[in-house]
């Protein structure tokens with residue numbers, strides 16, 4: 480059961496340290512997609528929730544008002560939606576904070592970079608077409624629907640994400656895939672990596688960014704519980720990627736570079 484809270488925020492347009500991104504917009508704190516490996520779990524300490532990460536969302540109800548004020552004083556730059564939540568999680572259907580933010584950004588001509596796991600982004604194609612240099616990317620972690628649903632229970636299916644990529648390309652919007660985190664055992668085989676590359680060619684994306692599973696102690700603790708419940712037989716395999724991250728990463732990097740032969744999209748390995 481999701482715990483929803485409406486809150487007010489002090490800032491909307493936040494300066495970013497992500498390469499190629501000047502500002503981040505996070506209209507929500509928390510995320511209904513509830514991914515087992517969620518990298519944004521550290522955000523819980525900025526809330527007063529005692530519930531598990533993934534079971535609460537704070538909605539910043541004054542977000543658009545703040546953004547409208549702050550953008551007038553801001554130096555133009557690329558804006559990312561979102562860095563620590565999903566801008567198109569199911570609540571967005573009702574609150575439309577992401578849609579409202581795109582309306583404001585379209586008036587000020589700031590380039591926009593969207594990354595999501597939800598095909599709800601298709602709702603906003605009309606606005607995306609009005610933006611300066613919009614790019615929309617989908618995170619892809621696994622092509623097996625059952626495994627994907629376990630790891631990302633609240634997000635759109637991988638199939639829907641690829642369909643949405645095709646639709647966005649047909650509408651003339653630049654797209655990319657963030658293939659990551661590559662799930663050990665499920666997505667790190669040559670066959671799986673090749674299949675994702677082939678789907679990317681089919682969807683005509685411009686770039687693929689590839690990332691491995693990145694662990695912090697809190698991410699690992701959450702993932703460990705998830706694996707114990709869902710895939711106990713894989714616990715030791717995941718443990719080995721956690722404790723010997725350097726050598727696992729090196730092998731994976733080599734495998735990906737060897738498999739990348741197509742020049743119809745650009746590849747960036749980010750680990």
Ligand code: SF4
Pocket residue numbers: 510511512513514516517518519563564565596634
């Ligand atoms: S979509 Fe992103 S922010 Fe949301 S739970 Fe998944 S990893 Fe976390």
